[in-house]
Amino acid sequence: MxxxxxxxxxxxxxxxxxxxxxxxxxxxxxxxxxxxxxxxxxxxxxxxxxxxxxxxxxxxxxxxxxxxxxxxxxxxxxxxxxxxxxxxxxxxxxxxxxxxxxxxxxxxxxxxxxxxxxxxxxxxxxxxxxxxxxxxxxxxxxxxxxxxxxxxxxxxxxxxxxxxxxxxxxxxxxxxxxxxxxxxxxxxxxxxxxxxxxxxxxxxxxxxxxxxxxxxxxxxxxxxxxxxxxxxxxxxxxxxxxxxxxxxxxxxxxxxxxxxxxxxxxxxxxxxxxxxxxxxxxxxxxxxxxxxxxxxxxxxxxxxxxxxxxxxxxxxxxxxxxxxxxxxxxxxxxxxxxxxxxxxxxxxxxxxxxxxxxxxxxxxxxxxxxxxxxxxxxxxxxxxxxxxxxxxxxxxxxxxxHPHNYQDIRGALQYIADHRQPGDHAMLSSWTYPAYSFYAPRTGLGDMPSFVYQPTANEVHNIRATVRRICQDPASGRTWVLATNQIVANNRAFLEALQTTSPPLFTLPMEGAALFLHDFRSTEFCQRYRSTLPPPGR
Known part of the structure; x- marks a missing residue:
């Protein structure tokens, strides 16, 4: 057998x-x-x-x-x-x-x-x-x-x-x-x-x-x-x-x-x-x-x-x-x-x-x-x-x-899109603007106004000049400040100048970026420039 x-x-x-x-x-x-x-x-x-x-x-x-x-x-x-x-x-x-x-x-x-x-x-x-x-x-x-x-x-x-x-x-x-x-x-x-x-x-x-x-x-x-x-x-x-x-x-x-x-x-x-x-x-x-x-x-x-x-x-x-x-x-x-x-x-x-x-x-x-x-x-x-x-x-x-996410601009803008109100606008540097322009239409923010500033050595001037433009816009409401890691990590002067102008209503730290929600309209600085606007119809 x-x-x-x-x-x-x-x-x-x-x-x-x-x-x-x-x-x-x-x-x-x-x-x-x-x-x-x-x-x-x-x-x-x-x-x-x-x-x-x-x-x-x-x-x-x-x-x-x-x-x-x-x-x-x-x-x-x-x-x-x-x-x-x-x-x-x-x-x-x-x-x-x-x-x-x-x-x-x-x-x-x-x-x-x-x-x-x-x-x-x-x-x-x-x-x-x-x-x-x-x-x-x-x-x-x-x-x-x-x-x-x-x-x-x-x-x-x-x-x-x-x-x-x-x-x-x-x-x-x-x-x-x-x-x-x-x-x-x-x-x-x-x-x-x-x-x-x-x-x-x-x-x-x-x-x-x-x-x-x-x-x-x-x-x-x-x-x-x-x-x-x-x-x-x-x-x-x-x-x-x-x-x-x-x-x-x-x-x-x-x-x-x-x-x-x-x-x-x-x-x-x-x-x-x-x-x-x-x-x-x-x-x-x-x-x-x-x-x-x-x-x-x-x-x-x-x-x-x-x-x-x-x-x-x-x-x-x-x-x-x-x-x-x-x-x-x-x-x-x-x-x-x-x-x-x-x-x-x-x-x-x-x-x-x-x-x-x-x-x-x-x-x-x-x-x-x-x-x-x-x-x-x-x-x-x-x-x-x-x-x-x-x-x-x-x-x-x-x-x-812990996957790489050096600058989570998409996540930041998606958060704005989910929480925006009428009159809201964005404030960002020219360094951040290319990412903003790429992602804004993809996150439903293509119609949201933005105020872009060119970074210089004088951060106080940057902030005040940009906020002045915001104040002079009668349609402007709240301001979403988008800061990428270059600003958050290397430019604390920017944040200090921003906060002394108006403390943020809301702060959202993110991977490689941060969001700050401000409302400059009630500040003394903004009222001074709003008072210079001509009356409606003139």
Whole structure:
């Protein structure tokens, strides 16, 4: 009689093998990163200031205007990115989530691409998991996957060119060169800093093929460079030519240009800040990356991460010369452009360099794994991988529980819409007005009058001049003062001047914003100016 073996005895070894599969764990890391991004996207936070500047400059433009006309509000974005977002909004409407959808898809696409790069670059699972894990859980990459800006697309382009560069083989140079030429030429229209990445890729391959005397492959790399150059020149003539001449942008980023050659101790200090800022950006940046130097850059953990990154660069140079050369040339190209005041080296504009930082740390993990310590080496590698991944993972987990909402303008205006009375109007600064103009029609406040003032150093003058205009309007009733975080956090003088004119009837603190309800009509200040109004009919 034949005996039947219970099915569980077959399933248990299969399940055990599956759990031991390195590929499974890599894809679980990818799934975790995807969940982080999708969760922040579903929250659908309000646009913050820069997003509303781009949105108000974008939504009323057609395809031709986006190609041939510069954006208003001193905004600059790649033409390809703008056209792709425009296509989405034409099909699905102009909402926060449709304007951010391209960024989300870019963020999701970086995850499997990081797996592909890790498999080409490293042998050990610990090193591969380090690269994939850091890309997946980096809080700044999660955040920019859900912002209406092009910076997550810059990261995607960096990883894509890095992958194509690592897989380039002389024996299949025609196929590999074709893909590099096509992807690079198209990517130039979707990312501004990809030009630096292409310089790193092209020159690294050109030097390697020349050194190895691979003449056919070397000629293919030359042709690739010509294709990229033609695409860059077309993009420059059509879109990029006016960006460096924008006086507002040049002034805004004035402290972010590299001093080359460094001539003073202050110049050397700039490079220290830049290095710490880049590491901080990849690991610890929470939310929008502003241009200001942050105190957190100079903390012990950031110095430790910078030291590990530098060691990783050395390890990468021994393990993957091509990747190390590409990263070094890319960095030199960015710094060179920065020294010419053509590209700021700071904050979100260097987000595209973060994958190179993660690549260096993965190389250091690989180096530890290869130490001749038998059993200890894998544990050291795993320990370093876990240590460098824990800091960004902790922050991303925090934002799962407390999602980003830097300026909840939509929530503030919705509250006004739910509690407004006839004659009510809004008072806000010109800094807040772009967000107000974007959200007012979407919250039913398109017909509500607003009084906008231009912030100056004299806040008392700002308040009194604006309240005087309100008092001189015979139809004005209560005043809803909308203050964004720039005012609440950095401009207490504004609030003090407002409250001494008339104490608020109501205060509503919100995430990144605050509402104050005032009624200036009965104040002595307002009565003085109301008495100067001419009688009705005159």
């Amino acid at each position: 034949a005996t039947t073996v219970p099915a569980t005895t077959h399933r248990l070894p299969a399940a055990r093998d599956l759990l031991r599969s390195n590929a499974l764990w890599l894809w679980l890391i990818v799934a975790t990163g995807a969940l982080f991004r999708l969760q922040q996207f579903v929250v659908n936070r309000s646009f913050w200031h820069d997003e509303t500047l781009l949105a108000t400059a974008f939504v009323d433009h057609g395809f031709a205007q986006l190609i041939f006309e510069p954006l208003a509000n001193n905004q600059a974005a790649p033409i390809g990115y703008l056209l792709l977002v425009k296509l989405v909004t034409v099909l699905l409407g102009s909402h926060e989530w449709t304007l951010r959808l391209v960024s989300l898809l870019s963020g999701l696409a970086t995850l499997p691409l990081a797996v592909a790069v890790a498999r080409l670059g490293f042998v050990s699972f610990a090193a591969r998991a380090t690269l994939v894990g850091l890309v997946a859980v980096s809080p700044v990459l999660v955040y920019y996957s859900t912002e209406f800006k092009q910076y997550q697309g810059d990261v995607l382009c960096t990883l894509l060119i890095l992958w194509l560069t690592l897989r380039f083989r002389p024996e299949q140079h025609r196929r590999d060169a074709l893909w590099l030429a096509l992807v690079g030429a198209v990517g130039i229209w979707f990312s501004h800093p990809i030009d630096f990445v292409l310089a790193g890729s092209g020159l690294a391959l050109w030097l390697e093929m020349a050194r190895r005397r691979e003449r056919a492959a070397w000629l293919s790399v030359n042709l690739v460079g010509l294709v990229w150059l033609a695409s860059f020149l077309a993009d420059y003539l059509l879109a990029l030519r006016g960006v460096p001449q924008n006086a507002y942008l040049a002034g805004f980023w004035a402290t972010s240009f590299a001093p080359i050659p460094p001539a003073t101790l202050a110049d050397l200090h700039w490079y220290r800040e830049a290095a710490l800022g880049l590491v901080y950006l990849g690991f610890l940046q929470m939310g929008t990356a502003f241009r200001e130097v942050l105190p957190g850059w100079f903390s012990g953990p950031v110095y430790a991460l910078l030291a590990l990154t530098l060691l990783g660069c050395v390890a990468l140079a021994f393990q993957r010369v091509r990747a190390a050369a590409m990263g070094a040339i890319t960095l030199m190209a960015v710094l060179g452009a920065s020294s010419l005041h053509l590209y700021p080296f700071r904050a979100r504009l260097i987000l595209f360099l973060v994958p190179f930082v993660f690549l260096a740390l993965a190389a250091l993990v690989q180096q530890l794994h290869e130490l001749p310590l038998q059993r200890a080496a894998p544990w050291l590698a795993a320990g370093l991988a876990a240590g460098v991944s824990w800091m960004p993972l902790r922050l991303s987990l925090h934002y799962v529980r």
